[in-house]
Amino acid sequence: MSHTLGIRQAQKQKTRQAFLDAALALLEEQSLSSLGLREVTRAVGVAPTAFYRHFRSTADLGVALVDEALGSLHPMVRTTVATAGAERITRAVRLIADHVAAHPAHVRFIARERHGGVQPVREAIRDQLARFAEEVRAELAKDPEAAGWNEDDLLMLAHLYVDQMLITASLFLETLESPEPSEAERQRVAQVATRQMRLISLGRQHWLD
Amino acid sequence: MSHTLGIRQAQKQKTRQAFLDAALALLEEQSLSSLGLREVTRAVGVAPTAFYRHFRSTADLGVALVDEALGSLHPMVRTTVATAGAERITRAVRLIADHVAAHPAHVRFIARERHGGVQPVREAIRDQLARFAEEVRAELAKDPEAAGWNEDDLLMLAHLYVDQMLITASLFLETLESPEPSEAERQRVAQVATRQMRLISLGRQHWLD
DNA sequence: AATTCCGGAGAACAGTTGTTAACTGGATGA
DNA sequence: TCATCCAGTTAACAACTGTTCTCCGGAATT
Known part of the structure; x- marks a missing residue:
C-alpha cells in the first residue's frame, strides 16, 4: 500500500515536520504575522x-499547520455527532476536553489565527470549519428530529x-x-458547555412549533 | 463640568489619539504582536x-485600544437587551450590523486580539466581555421568562x-x-444570526420543562 | 562507475527593529 | 519676568530581519 520513501524524501519530511513543530511551539506566545523565518530555522537548528x-513563506507554513491541526479531526467529530440521544452532548464535550488536553498548541493556533493577520491562513481555517459544519449538518439530517427541517436551517444549526x-x-x-x-x-467549563448545548438542543426540538 | 485642558495637555491628547488611530489602521492587515513601535510613529509622522x-509598549497601546473599542459600547448593549419581546433580537442584530459598518477596524481588532499573542490585551478583552455578559444577565433577570432561573444558568445564557x-x-x-x-x-448574515438567536430563545423558554 | 539531482550551508546585502542619552523650545506657574 | 516643566527631536547603538547567490556532499539515476 504505502510506498517506502527513499532516504532523501524521508529526511526531507523529517525536517519539514521539525519546522512545523518548532513553529507551533513558538506560536504559543505570539501570532503568525510576527513569526520570523530566521526565528524558526534557529529553533530547528538549521540554516535560514x-x-x-x-515553504515559500511563513504564511505558507501557517496553512500547512492548519491542515495538521484540523485535517485529522473530521472523522472524530463525525462519529461523535453521529451518536444519538442524550449521550451526544456528553461525548462531544469530552471529545473537546480530551483534544485540548492532548494538543493544546494546535487548538491555540487555530483560535488565534482564525481572525489573525494572515489572510491565506484565515481562509484555510474558514474552509476547514465550513467542512465541519457541513459534516455536522449531514449527521443531524439523519436524526428523526430533523424531520420537516429545510437544509438552510440545518446548516445554521450546524454552524451554531x-x-x-x-x-x-x-x-x-x-x-x-x-x-x-x-x-x-475544567469541570466547571464542561458543565457550562454541556448546558449551553442542551439549551440549543431544546431550541431545536421546539423549532417547528 | 469639563475642565478646559491647557494647550499642553490638549496637544498631548491629540497626539495620543493620533497614535491610536494610526495603530488601528495598521492593525487591519496584521496582529498586534507584529506591530512595530517605529511603524506607528512613522505613520503618525513623529519621532520614534x-x-x-x-505608552510603555505596543502592548500598552493595545490595552488602550480595547477600552476605546468596547468601553463606550456598554450602554448601547444594555438598552438593546432591555428591549422586551420579539423586537429584542431584531434590534440586537441591527445594532451589531450598524456598529460593524460604523467601526469596522475596532471590531476587527477585538476579534483578532481576543485570542491574539499579547497577554495583557487578551485579558483586557476578556474582562470587557465578562462585563457585557454580566450586564446582559442583569437585563435578562428582569424578564418574566427568567422566573425560576438560578443565577448561574442566567449567566451561562448571557455568555451564549x-x-x-x-x-x-x-x-x-x-x-x-x-x-x-x-x-x-449582509442580509443573509442578518437572517442566519436572527434565526440562531431565535433558536436560543426557544431553548430558553423550554429550559425549565 | 559516472552523472545528475537537491537539501542544506555559508556569506553577504540593505533595511529594519527597540532603547539609550542628551537636547530644544514653547507652555506653565511662581 | 524668570525658572521649571515636559512633549517631541536628534543621533547613535547593537541586534535583528528576508532574500540573493554560490557552493558542498551524499542520495538517486543512468
Whole structure:
C-alpha cells in the first residue's frame, strides 16, 4: 500500500515536520504575522536558507499547520455527532476536553489565527470549519428530529454547534493556562458547555412549533 | 463640568489619539504582536522616541485600544437587551450590523486580539466581555421568562448571547472584506444570526420543562 | 562507475527593529 | 519676568530581519 520513501524524501519530511513543530511551539506566545523565518530555522537548528526548501513563506507554513491541526479531526467529530440521544452532548464535550488536553498548541493556533493577520491562513481555517459544519449538518439530517427541517436551517444549526465547540475548546485552553490548573475549573467549563448545548438542543426540538 | 485642558495637555491628547488611530489602521492587515513601535510613529509622522511619552509598549497601546473599542459600547448593549419581546433580537442584530459598518477596524481588532499573542490585551478583552455578559444577565433577570432561573444558568445564557454577538459581528466584517460587498450578503448574515438567536430563545423558554 | 539531482550551508546585502542619552523650545506657574 | 516643566527631536547603538547567490556532499539515476 504505502510506498517506502527513499532516504532523501524521508529526511526531507523529517525536517519539514521539525519546522512545523518548532513553529507551533513558538506560536504559543505570539501570532503568525510576527513569526520570523530566521526565528524558526534557529529553533530547528538549521540554516535560514533551508526554510525555502520547504515553504515559500511563513504564511505558507501557517496553512500547512492548519491542515495538521484540523485535517485529522473530521472523522472524530463525525462519529461523535453521529451518536444519538442524550449521550451526544456528553461525548462531544469530552471529545473537546480530551483534544485540548492532548494538543493544546494546535487548538491555540487555530483560535488565534482564525481572525489573525494572515489572510491565506484565515481562509484555510474558514474552509476547514465550513467542512465541519457541513459534516455536522449531514449527521443531524439523519436524526428523526430533523424531520420537516429545510437544509438552510440545518446548516445554521450546524454552524451554531461548531462555533460553540470552538468557544468551549478555547475555554478549556484558558483552563490550562491558568497559574494553578485545577480539575475543578475544567469541570466547571464542561458543565457550562454541556448546558449551553442542551439549551440549543431544546431550541431545536421546539423549532417547528 | 469639563475642565478646559491647557494647550499642553490638549496637544498631548491629540497626539495620543493620533497614535491610536494610526495603530488601528495598521492593525487591519496584521496582529498586534507584529506591530512595530517605529511603524506607528512613522505613520503618525513623529519621532520614534515620542512613543514613550504616551505608552510603555505596543502592548500598552493595545490595552488602550480595547477600552476605546468596547468601553463606550456598554450602554448601547444594555438598552438593546432591555428591549422586551420579539423586537429584542431584531434590534440586537441591527445594532451589531450598524456598529460593524460604523467601526469596522475596532471590531476587527477585538476579534483578532481576543485570542491574539499579547497577554495583557487578551485579558483586557476578556474582562470587557465578562462585563457585557454580566450586564446582559442583569437585563435578562428582569424578564418574566427568567422566573425560576438560578443565577448561574442566567449567566451561562448571557455568555451564549455575547459570544453569538461576537460571531455575528465577525461575519458582518467578512461581508465588508469581500471583493464585492453586497447588501444581499449582509442580509443573509442578518437572517442566519436572527434565526440562531431565535433558536436560543426557544431553548430558553423550554429550559425549565 | 559516472552523472545528475537537491537539501542544506555559508556569506553577504540593505533595511529594519527597540532603547539609550542628551537636547530644544514653547507652555506653565511662581 | 524668570525658572521649571515636559512633549517631541536628534543621533547613535547593537541586534535583528528576508532574500540573493554560490557552493558542498551524499542520495538517486543512468
